[in-house]
Amino acid sequence: MTRITTDTVEQVADLSKLILSDEELAGFQEQLDKIIGYFEVLNSLDTTGVEPLAHPLDLRNVFRQDTVEDSAPREDALANAPDKTDEAYKVPVVIESS
């Protein structure tokens, strides 16, 4: 059985961009360990040869035509931005990476 350690929880929190206090970390570790432990009920099922089902509907080939529609006014786009200039969203200086 997969044991969920505090290391695992820290890694997962990091990928999820969440900061956990020590107390939260301990609490989540216990809960996630219990819940993920419960998920292992699925291991008792033999699913050899079973095709994964990602979507309940068997829809295929849904497209739009390559036609231009009106874009939103810039004021609307920026209306909800927590920090902005007249024409763009603002964030703390980003050092170019990927």
Place this chain on the structure above:
Amino acid sequence: MQYETVIGLETHAQFHTRSKMFCGCKTDFGAPPNTQTCPVCQGLPGTLPVVNRTAVELGLRAALALRCHIAPVTQFDRKNYFYPDLPKNYQVSQNYHNLGVDGRLEIEVDGQTRKVGIWNVHLEEDAGKLEHPEDTGANYTAIDLNRAGTPLLEIVSAPDMRSADEANAYMNELAAILRHLGISDCKMQEGSLRFEAGISVRAVGGEEFGNRVEVKNLNSMSAVVKAIEHERHRQVAVLESGGTVPSQTMLWDVQREVTEPMRSKEEAKDYRYFPEPDLVPIEISPEWLDQVREQMSELPAVRRKRFIAELDLPPYDAGVIVEQKPIADYFEQTVEQGVEPKTAANWMMGEVMRVLNERQCEIDDLPVSPPMLAELIGLVTDDRISNSVGKTVFSEMCSSGKKAGEIVEEKGLAQISDSGELEAVVKQVLADHPDAVADLESGKQQAKGFLIGQIMRATRGKANPKLAGELIDRLTGD
């Protein structure tokens, strides 16, 4: 020890579509920031993507041109990572069922043909742009989402290239294909064609690949070539001094022409790809593929061969003309008007490209149609105007949009081929230059060239030089 360089390239090409991948926003380059966005490409909560059919079909053209196996069912996956230019903090891309896999591209280097494997061809959406304000005191980065959601084609090559020359040939051939098939306009300066290179070195004949260095921020083909050369020297130097080259991601510094390790912390990347649940799978039927094939124009390689074999063009000329589809199309349409192919090719590579360069424009922007060019070439080959007048007339056509005949007529540029009319001019020139006449009569043939030049000058280029020569001969009693 002898080393060889091992190179694989990832190419991102923006599709030449009117609208974005998943919404109806325009994809025009250079619009004011954040004016080509909508709730969908802003990644607002509650919004959903709908696939642009044209982008899929253009992707299929690329996959077919690169001889890929086409997936019978393809689907989009989400690539999860946080970055400020990515409003949803996931990129809709493909991972598990790529549009095309296991293809190849043939390139020619030093007269040798090489096959470069294509691992896969897939569809994705572009990210927005981060702008660092020019004001050095500015303590922020601005985000422009105009580019976010632009349809992208990613082409991942196998590490099959062994030199910067091969990489260069690969990039050029790929760009020619993408342009020819109307897939992408491949304007590097607008970022519609971008590369990342995986570069390693190993001892010649080695089995194992060396540690791979990934170089990003390569925004021109020459940057790729320089980065490969730079990395080759750097990595060989490390190995020669007994060190090992670490696998890492580097950025190309355009100004200093060096690679630099990425400054940000190198997190272990875990993209957590999973099927995009907001989109449904795409089934590619043989019928659909046939339709796409029918819409595909001839590939550049095929066209080059045809120009060489059927039109008797020298391979060099065929290469230059086929590089850009509009040029090749224009050339063919000119030839269809009855112009001798090599003559048409000379005009394309000479005057036409000179004007395009001078004006920094596309051939479709010129007011001169192929029949108009054919008419002009006809006037020259029929000796109605001289070659040099032809060049002047072409420039005039490009400015005014008038036909060659009209311009020749209006400006009286027709060649003087009437011996009676020209004889008077020749006589005058001979009378004005007795020294030259004496030289000629004493056997100095250079003097004849001088006299013809004077005749041309007197007629403002309109004299038929052959006739003028004959008249000099006759009148000097030679």
Place this chain on the structure above:
Amino acid sequence: MPELIELSAGDLHRKLMAGDVTARQIVERYLDRIEQIDGRVGAFNTVTAEAALDKAADIDDRLDKGEAVGPLAGVPIALKDNLCTRGVPTTCSSRILEHFVPPYDATVVERLQRADAVLIGKTNLDEFAMGSTTEASAFATTANPWDLSRVPGGSSGGSAAAVAAGLAPLALGSDTGGSIRQPAAFCGVTGLKPTYGRVSRYGLIAYASSLDQIGTFSRDPRDAALLLEVIAGHDPRDSTSAQEPVPDYSAELEKDVAGVKVGLPREYLAEGIAPDVEAAVRAAADTCRGLGAEVIDISLPHTEYAVATYYIIGTAEASSNLARFDGIHYGRRAAGKMDVDELYSRSRSEGLGDEVKRRIMLGTFALSAGYYDAYYLKALKVRRLIKKDFDDALAGVDCILAPVAPTVAYKQGEMIDDPLALYLADIYTSATNLAGLPAIAFNAGTGEGGLPVGVQLMGRPFEESGLLRLAHAFREATDHHLARPNLTED
């Protein structure tokens, strides 16, 4: 004239068209009742009184001029606060979206506007629709109108409580693993979760994209039919919305139910079900027999795997869907000077609640390198088996009768410290979402403490008509729907 708040949506509309009442009178009556009652119930996050009165005035004006009005003209409707409304805050009951005002309307909102329904407010929910008590709202706890010390269920607890308390005749919710049906059962109202793809999800702030479906709350199946007719149908903005034609549900409702085959799944009546709930299900089966239906024992063998499968797939999708809440382009941003990476983490940690964090981490885990195959991919395979259970069963019966939740509504705070126990209570509802099937929950009697007990009918894809018809016949044959919570106006 009977009390306006006692009338069904259909009757309200008819009275308006007959000139017996104005839209303004209807809306004012409901706004007044919200004013009187909602302090105790806490169903609403936002009441859009001004816009509702404007809309009512517009409808009255058009009626005066003899102009046409839509099929829901004058009918107030409450919307779960995860449905985007242009110009009206849409918070998902989360701090991170506390001040978010969408610049666009969800497709269902557009359709309601076109039908001339009157939007009266946005209702409370478990943050981002993650929960089954509405206690996971960042703003307020909603009370069960039948017993104010109990939960209304969730996550659409605000919508269910609003209809039960007579604060709106109609409401919309969303159902990802039971989030319409369970609160409908706890609050004694009718909750319809349509087939996946029946109603456009465009503008529904996603929890789990392959499971989410917008559905209705009403006092009876007839009003559910009326509302579904308005909101159902293909939407070119939602690639997962179905092309199926929309039937005339109201007309279909009246057809006879004699001879209908109803399956009773033995796994749903096994260990873990409270006696009052089991009794209600068995009594409902008897009522169906009385109506001429044939009740058949059936098996859905993979039922015990539904909860684990649902939570793996649901949280995996959620971990990605909720990544966009980062304080950059909209929503709450952490204060202070910091780099972008810290800005993400601090904004999210301050803006999201514990249950949401828990599910984001569960989903991130299930998709992460080394665990993808064992958890996410495995769950997708079991999802196929669960869907096949239903396909097989529904080849032999027309619909399936089942409990909605193992118990009646519980006390507030009772389940708050045991997330797994709360997850396990989704046992009877989550499989329906995995299979994408339609289901309707409705009041089928009274259980412990005089609280309503709901049952549900599940059916084949796009056969909402059959479910509505049987639920309607059930209502005509019983008087459970007459019971009302005891809420006196001040």
